[in-house]
Amino acid sequence: MNKEALSQIFDKFPDPIFVTDRQGNVLLSNSTAAMTIGMSLDQFLKSNINDMIQKSYYNKSYAMEAVEKKCVVSGLLTTKLNFTMMSVSTPVLDENGDVSLVLTTGRPKDLLKTCSSQEEKEIINRRKREIDYLRNYVLESTTVVAESPAMRQLLLLAHRVAQADSTVLLYGESGVGKEVLAKYIHRHSKRAQDAFIAVNCASFPESLVESELFGYEKGAFTGADINGKVGLFEAAHQGTLFLDEIAELPLAPQSKLLRVLETNGIRRVGSNADRKIDFRLIAATNRDLLQMTEQGLFRKDLYYRLHVIPIRIPPLKERPEDIEALAMKFLADFNKQYDSNIKLNPDTLDAFKKHNWPGNVRELRNLIERTVICSLPDYPAELLALAAPIASRRPGQNDCLNLMGWSGTLKEVVGKFEEQYINQVLEECNGRIGETAKRLGIYRTVLYRKRKAFEQRNSE
Secondary structure, three states, rough: OHHHHHHHOOOOOOOOOEEEEOOOEEEEHHHOOOHHOOHHHHOOOOEEEHHHHOEEEEEEEEHHHHHHHOOOEEEEEEEEEOEEEEEEEEEEEEOOEEEEEEEEEEEHHHHHOOOOHHHHHHHHHHHHHHHHHHHHHHOOOOOOOOOOOOHHHHHHHHHHHHHOOEEEEEEOOOOOOHHHHHHEEEEEOOOOOOOEEEOOOOOOOHHHHHHHHEEEEOOOOOOOOOOEEEHHHHOOOOOOEEEOOHHOOOOHHHHHHHHHHHHOEEOOEEHHHHHHHHOOOEEEEEEOOOHHHHHOOHHHHHHHHHHOEEEEEOOOHHHHHHHHHHHHHHHHHHHHOOOOOOOOOOOHHHHHHHOOOOOHHHHHHHHHHHHHOOOOOOOHHHHHHHHHHHHHHOOOOHHHHHHHOOOHHHHHHHHHHHHHHHHHHHHHOOOOOOHHHHHOOOOOOHHHHHEEEEEEEEHO
């Protein structure tokens, strides 16, 4: 049986299972084993147990003890993400009686006793949901970027929260990805098959907030649709309602929202009858709601009704490990969108890591899109200086040229861009000068001359 087949069998196991050699190098594993310590499967398969203990991914290793004692060793251990489990390490001996491999399995501490009560059965169900989360996390690794410990812990919390129906209040600066996390919670909840309705509370004129949220009956007011209209609360029935920028909701609709949350019913504009609805509420804001209640700008009773499960999403500057991963994800997305093969050099990635990112993930995404567009073959070099006109009018925000170290006169900036693009095409052509010159639409002699000029400029 080959390694690929064994990997498929391993991943059928609901609990952690992995194989190491006598030095502690991980040779084979399922995704659950990796995620219980906050790693992706690819990362775990490149790891060594001894190194992970030194870095506190585990509090101890029974696998290495099994190598030393040449017998089955078991006991409780705790992972970096606070998973406590019974670990059993079984050594495999070669013909000389030496340990060649060690098979390690884990059993969650919650499941070590026989289930005889409803509470214990619920523990099993919760554990199953956690395992589903771990698998889904691996499957979604291309869309949910969480390389930093802060974001991995956040996703674990979000998964646990998703299993309940409690109201969630997301805090975070503009652009950190509050709606992304709200969708993540919905996707892992029991309402995942139903609607996810996102509402930006700042997007409605105050006069239309009530009719948009609650809907209205036909003829309710001048200009109303003759057939009436379903409100956004009703549209979210049996699903999830995401109220973004909840702090911007005017005081009058705030009181009606409170009533909806307390009675699970809404009344359309122009109607005398309540309609029962069932939805899960996730709200989000980049403001201090508690401070707003003290200023009389937000209802205190609504604040406490929303503040059931508060979750703070850290800004990008607090999770630098995510910057490069996000940049590469966005680069792949935009390369696919624009049918290009643009690459980021190490200097650019270093500049990204040093940037403060006041616009957070949204700013990074926009920058990568500009970078890809600026690098397209048919993009006029003379327009590079206009790549981010907003940034030039607002000195507080850096544009892609500054981040990539492009500054100076127009001639200097165009020259730097020209060098980067020529080097990129040369790399894609595997160093073949003739093919590179053909793709660039210039003579070989011109290409030689330009490369020599680049070398002279860089040596100065």
